[in-house]
Amino acid sequence: MPVFNENTAFINLCCQEGSEGSAFNPAKYNNQDYTQLKNYYMEKGRLFVDSSFPPNSCTLGDIPYLNNWEEDNVVWLRPADLMKRQNNSDEPTFCMDGASRFDFGQGGISNCWFLAALSSLTFSRDLMVQVVPMNQSFVDYAGIFHFRFWRFGKWVDVVIDDFLPTMNNELLSVFSKGRNEFWVPLLEKAYAKLCGSYADMNFGIPLDACKDFTGGxxxxxxxxxxxxxxxxxxxxxxxxxxxxxxxxxxxxxxxxxxxxxxxxxxxxxxxxxxxxxxxxxxxxxxxxxxxxxxxxxxxxxxxxxxxxxxxxxxxxxxxxxxxxxxxxxxxxxxxxxxxxxxxxxxxxxxxCENPNFTDGDLTCQWKCMIYEGSWMSGKSAGGDKSEVLFETNPQYRIQVATNEEKQPGDKNLMVSLMQKPQVKRSRTRFYPISFTIVKIPPGVSTHTHTHTRTCTNDLHMYELHFLNSLNIAMTNSTTHSSNEVYSP
The missing domain is CATH 3.90.70.10 (Cysteine proteinases)
Incomplete structure (x- = not known):
């Protein structure tokens, strides 16, 4: 069986520092530019309404725990209007005294998996401010907010308006224990937009949200x-x-x-x-x-x-x-x-942003590479090793170079595999996917292109082939790496 064929792809390294999609320059989700939109609505003296994720039943989706009568009684309110209905004379705030795992409680959306990951996120200030830009407030207010998530190799900046679903003057979504603090329900809305609707956040595993918060x-x-x-x-x-x-x-x-x-x-x-x-x-x-x-x-x-x-x-x-x-x-x-x-x-x-905790060496550097490919029926979907067409699966060459004088000792390779959803999260069909690592025999001629990037502790890691040499340690994960899903 040939090691390489016409379906072989080579390194497609995404998101160099400063390029679009990097942690420092996230891509604009739905081509919505937060700064431009806010400046426009500030100049016009109007409040932003997100036409791509409007305050209506489509954005809410089909919540299993709401019957038709209850859905008809969902009212979309901005934070200040909600507080008025609650007879709360305080002014709404974005985040008070820093973010904490005790800031919020679960609402009527079955997304404990998301909130468990969010609780963990609050322990890392660097990651927290990457996901939740803390320079936002209800001062110089235009009804617009934004949050950042890592999605399949790129950071994206998601813009939302601040209409929130309520019922009986209480938030239907996650609620802040500080009654006038709104960073959590706004973050939840941004993630719901990424998923397709609030209902698309029903059921999942925390690893999905952890990946979207870190890219690690x-x-x-x-x-x-x-x-x-x-x-x-x-x-x-x-x-x-x-x-x-x-x-x-x-x-x-x-x-x-x-x-x-x-x-x-x-x-x-x-x-x-x-x-x-x-x-x-x-x-x-x-x-x-x-x-x-x-x-x-x-x-x-x-x-x-x-x-x-x-x-x-x-x-x-x-x-x-x-x-x-x-x-x-x-x-x-x-x-x-x-x-x-x-x-x-x-x-x-x-x-984790950095794989060093797996072997206890918290100082070593890793090489980071990203491959993108697809399994296409009749062309590159060759099945598992028992199938005749196994060799037609996408193939990638990784050359592990070592310099024993500078870096003596064993080296490690970590691999992560993900499936990109093509439609709304709840409608995505997740297939069993896997990878096989083989050694190229000596003397086999292959066309190669080497393009690597050094990642250190204070840089965000991108998905996700880490490379540092000889001994192989593997993880295999998909967006749903387990059959278990977690509801409220």
Whole structure:
């Protein structure tokens, strides 16, 4: 079988620093220029209405939990008008005192997967200000806001108006606990626009949103398998390194009895639900080391009631310093032991700008490359290795160069594979996709074009073939890398 053929593609390196689609110069989603639009409406003394995502039923979409009567009673209001109806005399603000994981609670949209990722995002100020430009306010106001997301190799700037869906004078979407703070529902609206509608945010996995917030390395673990195969030590080490790198970490419980209904178990955990991992810590209890994981329920309540919960007497057996970690508020955040974490959660997802946490070396540099291609029936959709036409699949050549004098030791290759949705998120059909890595035999002649870019800790990573040489470590992810989806 030839290693290369007419379907072979070469490196298509996107988004050089400063070019359109980079972190510093995001592409204009729907060709809408935030600055130009705001200046225009300020000069005209009018408020912006987004004709590409208007305040109507199409933008809301078909919300499963709303019947026709309720949908007819959805009213789209700007923040100031909503506050007037709530008899709130305060002025609306964009963000007060910085962004926090405790700023918001889930509304009527089944998007706990998105909010779990958002909770994790608040831990990294650099990523937070990349996604949420903090120079926005209701001063010099024109009813227009913008947010940035990473989409398949490019950062995009998404413009929205500030009409928000309400019912009975309450936000139907995510709500801010500060009644006059609106960065979260506005961010949710921008992401809904990216997905196609609010309804297109119903159900998903946190890894999708983590990827769109970072453009970084993503991976997932099946916790029961990790635990049953005795890999708790490796999991703990990875979680510890990931938190040190300010990675976004989320997890999810399995559906109960095959149903995706969010039933509350006897231990306080919610079935088919996404949580964010906010910290890990090791404490000494009665002479033994205990590994603890801290989690946050995006509902803003409903916590674990097992060992090491907020009211557990086990906290009385640790040092005074460790007792300071005890959580005493019913805010949805709680601690649990690593073993209970593995027993009660099905998956954990991690996403980080930089892959260094995978091997513990937080200083090394990586090469970053992007390939784009497609599987086309009759031309480049060759199936798996057992198929006769396997060689017609898209092929990419990666040459791993090494300089043992400058960089001795093993090298690593990390690969990530993604499928681009062609239509609205909820209507996208996700296919089983995979990749195979083969070694080119010595003496085989190939046409090559080398174009690499060095990525360091303080640069945003782009999707996503990382290259640094010989030993191979692989991750394989799609936009839906698991059959599990998480509702409210």
């Amino acid at each position: 390395v993503s991976m997932s673990y099946q916790l029961k398998q990790v635990h049953s195969e005795g890999h708790d030590e490796e999991l703990w080490l990875t979680l510890t390194r990931a938190t040190q790198c300010l990675s976004m970490i989320c997890c999810g419980t399995a559906p109960k009895g095959g149903s995706y209904e969010n039933t509350v178990s006897h231990n306080g955990l919610v079935a088919a639900h996404a949580y964010s991992v906010t910290a890990v810590s090791e404490v000494e209890c009665l002479g033994s080391k205990v590994r603890l994981v801290r989690l946050l329920n995006p509902w803003g309540g409903q916590e674990w009631n097992g060992k090491w919960n907020d009211k557990s007497d086990m906290w009385n057996s640790v040092s005074p310093d460790d007792q300071q970690k005890r959580l005493k508020q019913d805010d949805g955040e709680f601690w649990m032991e690593l073993e209970d974490f593995c027993d009660n959660f099905a998956m954990v997802w991690m996403s």
